[in-house]
Amino acid sequence: MEPATLEIRDLHVNVEGKEILKGVNLVVKQGETHALMGPNGSGKSTLAYTLMGHPHYQVTQGDVLINGESLLTLSPDARARRGLFLAMQYPISVPGVTLHSFLHAATSAMRGYGDKAQTGARGRLNAHLIPMREFRKELNENLDRLKMEPPFLQRYLNEGFSGGEKKRAEVLQMALLKPKFAILDETDSGLDIDAIRIVSENINRLQQDLNMGILMITHYQRLLNYIYPQFVHIFYGGRIFQSGDASLVDVLEEKGYDWVKELATD
Ligand SMILES: Nc1ncnc2c1ncn2[C@@H]1O[C@H](COP(=O)(O)OP(=O)(O)OP(=O)(O)O)[C@@H](O)[C@H]1O
Ligand SMILES: [Mg+2]
16 A cells, blocks of 8 residues: 655644744655654644644644645544544543543544444444453553553543653553554653653554654654654744754754754744
8 A cells, every 4th residue: 555645734823813833844654754853832732733633723724634635624533533643742631531441432433333333233232342352452462562550541541640651651542543643742751761762662663563654743862762763853933944864853952942043034
C-alpha cells in the first residue's frame, strides 16, 4: 500500500479571537519522523489540538488533509479513524472511568465494533466491545513492553497519575489504537531516564510495525537521541520558521532561540 500523507496547508487558527497559528505548512508521510521545536507559547500545542479537531481552535484559513481528504469538517473520533492520534502534553483526567474500560472502549470503537453493535451483530451483549479474552492478551503484551503493572489499569483515567505515568498511559493507548500518524506533544516531559528509554523503544517499535508518521513536539535533544528525526522544524510565532535535518537540533542547543527572534519578522 502507498504510504499515507498528512498535509498541513497554510493553516491559520484563532483561539479566543486571537490568531495563534499564522500559516503553517508541513507534509508528513507515513514512516517519517519530524521534530517540532520552538519556544514556549509559540503555538505547538495549538497546532496539535487543531489537527485533532479540538473545538476551541478555530481554523480561519488553510486546510489539513490525509491523502488529499480534508479533515476540517470531521469530529476528533472520525479523525482518529482516519489514522490520526494525539498524545497530549497535559492529558486530562476522567474520574469514574478506569484506564482499562477507556482503552477497551476506545480500541473497540477504532476497530469498528461500535458499528457492529448498531446492526445487532450476533445478538451478543457487549457486541460493541472487543471480546475480553482477545483484548486482554493484546493489552497485557503492551503493558509488559511498557513495564506497567496490571493493577494500574483499574485506576481512573489519569486521575492522580504521576507525570511519567500519564505519558506511559498515552503510549499504551497509541499501541492499541495503531495510528498512521502520531502527534506526540512533549511525550518526554516528566519522564525519568529509564522511562524515556522504555517509552522511546516502544515508539520506535510501533513506528516500524505500523510504518507510522511521527510529529514529535519536544524541547529537548535528549528524546531525539532515542527517536531519530529525519526532519527538524523550528516553530516560532505561529508558523514554521526554518526546517532542516537533525543537525538543526545542535544549532538550537548551542544558540537557543535568540537568533530566531532576531530574524523573525512578524
Ligand atoms: N484556550 C486558550 N485560551 C487562550 N489562549 C490560548 C488558549 N490556548 C492557547 N492559547 C495561547 O496560545 C499561545 C500558544 O500556546 P501553545 O500552548 O500552543 O504553545 P506551545 O508552543 O505549545 O508552548 P509550550 O512549549 O509552553 O507547551 C499561548 O500564548 C497561549 O496562551
Ligand atoms: Mg505546548
